[in-house]
Amino acid sequence: xxxxxxKYDWILWTDMDAVIVNDTKRAMDLFKQxxxxxxxxxTAINLILTRQSDNSRDxxxxxxxxRNSDWSHDFIQAVQKRAEFYDRDNGVxxxxxxxxxxxxxxxxxxxxxxx
Numbered sequence: 001x002x003x004x005x006x007k008y009d010w011i012l013w014t015d016m017d018a019v020i021v022n023d024t025k026r027a028m029d030l031f032k033q034x035x036x037x038x039x040x041x042x043t044a045i046n047l048i049l050t051r052q053s054d055n056s057r058d059x060x061x062x063x064x065x066x067r068n069s070d071w072s073h074d075f076i077q078a079v080q081k082r083a084e085f086y087d088r089d090n091g092v093x094x095x096x097x098x099x100x101x102x103x104x105x106x107x108x109x110x111x112x113x114x115x
Contacts, residue, residue, distance in 0.1 A: 060093075062093060
């Protein structure tokens with residue numbers, strides 16, 4: 001993985017139970033759609049989390065796009081250091097949600113609906 005990872009700009013993170021139900025959309029089409037919906041240039045974003053729906057405030061860290069960047073590597077390390085979450089159900093998701101809401105991470109995080 002250390003040899004392959006530098007070749008990619010973005011990484012799709014999914015939980016083991018995630019299912020892709022629409023294989024007709026290309027990832028680049030989703031990026032363009034999210035850029036329009038979020039009204040932001042994605043070059044300023046390093047982490048895109050999905051919302052449960054357009055009207056939901058709840059994010060789903062079980063499906064994320066994360067830029068292959070120093071910021072993202074630091075973010076993942078910060079999540080890994082939140083060991084207090086890992087002994088309970090959904091520990092990784094709670095750790096991700098907690099870290100992404102800390103002020104020093106928020107400016108590079110965005111949320112989008114999967115639809």
